[in-house]
Amino acid sequence: xxxxxxxxxxxxxxxxxxxxASRDGFLTPIVSNAENAAYADPVPQAVILTxxxxxxxxxxxxxxxxxxxxxxxxxxESSEIExxxxx
Amino acid sequence: MNTLTIxxxxxxxxxxxLIYLLPKLxxxxxxxxxxxxxxxxLWQLVEPSSLTLSxxxxxxxxxxxxxxxxxxxxxxxxxxxAVLLYCWHSNKTAYFYTQAIILHGSVNAVFVCADFxxxxxxxxxxxxxxxxxxxxxxxxxxxxxxxxYLFISNTAMLFYLVGAVLVxxxxxxxxxxxxxxxxTEAIALIFLGLLTKGGVFVSGLWLPMTHSESESPVxxxxxxxxxxxxxxxxxxxxxxxxxxxxxxxxxxxxxxxxGVTFGAFEKDTKRTLALSTVSQMGWILVAPAVGGxxxxxxxxxxxxxxxxxxxxxxxxxxxxxxxxxxxxLWIVLVMASLSISGFPLFxxxxxxxxxxxxxxxxxxxxMNVAAIGTAVLYAKFIFLPHERQADSSKLQPNFWMALxxxxxxxxxxxxxxxxxxxxxxxxxxxxxIGAGWLVHHLLAKRSGFRLPRPLEQFEHLIGGMSLVLxxxxxxxxxx
Numbered sequence: 001x002x003x004x005x006x007x008x009x010x011x012x013x014x015x016x017x018x019x020x021a022s023r024d025g026f027l028t029p030i031v032s033n034a035e036n037a038a039y040a041d042p043v044p045q046a047v048i049l050t051x052x053x054x055x056x057x058x059x060x061x062x063x064x065x066x067x068x069x070x071x072x073x074x075x076x077e078s079s080e081i082e083x084x085x086x087x
Numbered sequence: 088m089n090t091l092t093i094x095x096x097x098x099x100x101x102x103x104x105l106i107y108l109l110p111k112l113x114x115x116x117x118x119x120x121x122x123x124x125x126x127x128x129l130w131q132l133v134e135p136s137s138l139t140l141s142x143x144x145x146x147x148x149x150x151x152x153x154x155x156x157x158x159x160x161x162x163x164x165x166x167x168x169a170v171l172l173y174c175w176h177s178n179k180t181a182y183f184y185t186q187a188i189i190l191h192g193s194v195n196a197v198f199v200c201a202d203f204x205x206x207x208x209x210x211x212x213x214x215x216x217x218x219x220x221x222x223x224x225x226x227x228x229x230x231x232x233x234x235x236y237l238f239i240s241n242t243a244m245l246f247y248l249v250g251a252v253l254v255x256x257x258x259x260x261x262x263x264x265x266x267x268x269x270x271t272e273a274i275a276l277i278f279l280g281l282l283t284k285g286g287v288f289v290s291g292l293w294l295p296m297t298h299s300e301s302e303s304p305v306x307x308x309x310x311x312x313x314x315x316x317x318x319x320x321x322x323x324x325x326x327x328x329x330x331x332x333x334x335x336x337x338x339x340x341x342x343x344x345x346g347v348t349f350g351a352f353e354k355d356t357k358r359t360l361a362l363s364t365v366s367q368m369g370w371i372l373v374a375p376a377v378g379g380x381x382x383x384x385x386x387x388x389x390x391x392x393x394x395x396x397x398x399x400x401x402x403x404x405x406x407x408x409x410x411x412x413x414x415x416l417w418i419v420l421v422m423a424s425l426s427i428s429g430f431p432l433f434x435x436x437x438x439x440x441x442x443x444x445x446x447x448x449x450x451x452x453x454m455n456v457a458a459i460g461t462a463v464l465y466a467k468f469i470f471l472p473h474e475r476q477a478d479s480s481k482l483q484p485n486f487w488m489a490l491x492x493x494x495x496x497x498x499x500x501x502x503x504x505x506x507x508x509x510x511x512x513x514x515x516x517x518x519x520i521g522a523g524w525l526v527h528h529l530l531a532k533r534s535g536f537r538l539p540r541p542l543e544q545f546e547h548l549i550g551g552m553s554l555v556l557x558x559x560x561x562x563x564x565x566x
Contacts, residue, residue, distance in 0.1 A: 044255060061237065065222065
């Protein structure tokens with residue numbers, strides 16, 4: 001559940017980057033014949049692409065380890081898992 | 088010079104994947120990488136040159152290498168080399184060495200980058216590599232600890248990302264220098280991410296459990312270098328922008344006192360060491376100008392201490408008082424403890440004195456208290472029993488080589504501190520240690536008191552993060 005919550009949070013961050021990129025305009029920033037078009041800022045989009053990939057891979061890693069943990073804690077309550085694993 | 092630097096940065100990543108292709112050569116390749124890094128860092132320190140590499144166009148994606156990064160890189164290289172030597176005869180697979188070297192490479196990348204986006208990428212790679220190293224034993228507990236670490240660091244990095252885009256919006260550049268023009272929220276968000284990653288103050292309370300429950304070579308890596316990746320950008324920002332220094336220093340003092348208070352009541356060796364890391368991160372932050380030297384002194388000691396703690400007969404102090412350890416091991420442990428308490432002849436002394444010399448009066452009082460606290464912490468290790476006949480046969484020569492490398496570096500590092508050897512400083516250092524030992528004998532040894540640790544619970548850690556964020560915001564407004 002918490003992992004899904006984190007994913008929602010990262011989606012929010014991505015959406016925020018896209019919002020900032022589109023503040024100057026909505027056109028795709030590709031060289032074309034249109035003159036002085038209000039195009040979107042390509043830099044935040046390029047940057048957030050990296051963050052999306054990283055976020056995705058972290059998500060995958062976390063889910064794998066949760067699957068491993070689920071064998072002994074089928075209910076997946078984080079407080080229970082924590083109690084069993086704290087010295 | 089430029090080409091050399093770029094080759095050096097990419098080298099660990101190439102070799103990391105090469106190890107997987109040539110698993111027979113894993114240890115040799117890994118050790119080779121660290122030797123290259125040591126050579127590069129030493130060269131950087133002998134011929135201090137400030138080098139800046141910018142990516143094309145004006146988005147501020149830059150790498151900066153100077154003496155400050157030199158010290159951090161040297162720490163990283165020495166600690167990784169010692170850990171690799173330590174693991175030489177253990178049955179670790181090529182997978183472990185691959186992760187260790189990728190971790191080494193990404194930590195190096197943090198120490199040279201000067202903009203928020205390359206920093207973000209490097210920190211995330213560190214997070215993943217550290218996760219894989221912590222969960223290497225694949226027991227339930229190690230997986231839980233690793234999951235907790237990854238979750239917290241990733242949440243912190245999400246806050247950081249929002250801060251980074253605000254900086255970009257204000258400057259159209261990601262460079263560190265743009266932080267001043269950015270809105271207050273941006274500074275608060277970015278600092279929160281870095282403070283959490285660096286294990287500083289309340290947001291760093293995830294650290295004791297993570298560092299104490301990992302295997303000892305991994306703890307040595309995490310405590311010796313990985314937490315410094317959060318601290319380094321803070322030091323760099325504080326050096327670039329005078330206005331941010333008070334905020335950073337306040338957190339430094341807070342962390343230094345918090346770490347020793349918790350540590351003094353701790354009954355477990357590895358947890359004590361981990362809490363001492365929290366306090367030492369405060370020491371690095373409090374005087375950004377000499378933070379590099381302090382980081383070097385601390386990284387070497389902490390790696391030594393964790394590697395030894397993994398070989399003690401028990402983890403609990405009460406049991407250690409009954410089971411003596413081999414004398415040779417004890418001597419090395421005492422050398423490390425003396426260095427971090429600031430005893431002359433070791434690098435810790437010079438680093439501590441240089442740091443104290445940089446401070447204002449009220450900070451100096453607080454940091455002297457923290458120094459006494461550190462001496463109390465390490466008195467626990469120094470006054471453990473030892474005997475010559477104890478069984479030391481399972482300690483292999485490569486273990487001693489690793490310790491020799493670290494302790495040797497501690498003594499050699501004195502060349503940077505020659506000017507601190509004045510009579511006044513030496514008396515002061517011995518006075519601090521004496522006071523610490525006195526407190527240890529009078530109080531700490533007898534108390535059976537145990538500090539509760541509700542703050543270290545998973546949900547409280549995340550909640551604590553948002554509280555620190557609000558605190559940071561008002562601090563930045565106030566400054």
